[in-house]
Amino acid sequence: xxxxxxxxxxxxxxxxxxxxxxxxxxxxxxxxxxxxxxxxxxxxxxxxxxxxxxxxxxxxxxxxxxxxxxxxxxxxxxxxxxxxxxxxxx
Numbered sequence: 001x002x003x004x005x006x007x008x009x010x011x012x013x014x015x016x017x018x019x020x021x022x023x024x025x026x027x028x029x030x031x032x033x034x035x036x037x038x039x040x041x042x043x044x045x046x047x048x049x050x051x052x053x054x055x056x057x058x059x060x061x062x063x064x065x066x067x068x069x070x071x072x073x074x075x076x077x078x079x080x081x082x083x084x085x086x087x088x089x090x
Contacts, residue, residue, distance in 0.1 A: 001026045002083035006037075009090030016041045030062065031077030033087075048089075049077075063088040 001024035008016045016037075027033055038045035050057050055077065062074045065086040074087075081087075 002081070002085075004033075004081060004083070004085045004087060007086070007088040009088060011047065012044070012089040015043050015047070025081065028081060029077060030074050030079040030081060033081050034077070061088075061090055063090075 003022060004025050005020065005022045007020045008018065013019050025033060025036060027036060034045050034048055048056060048060055048062070056062075056075065063071050064074055064079075065071050066082060067084065
């Protein structure tokens with residue numbers, strides 16, 4: 001299973017009760033990751049998903065660092081999550 005690392009800023013660290021963690025994730029998309037994190041930390045999803053549009057909210061951000069690529073934001077729930085991704089939620 002792919003390992004990813006997540007850093008939780010702002011209120012996400014309060015929800016998760018930690019600043020960062022590394023774990024194995026068997027999903028493939030950002031939407032699956034958000035559902036996974038919401039199962040671990042209730043309330044995580046409601047901070048990221050607009051209940052009306054079912055898309056990402058605009059007032060929180062998710063950044064990904066992948067390999068040698070520059071840091072970039074994720075805008076879609078279909079965005080691919082890969083082995084070694086470093087994600088920041090804020």
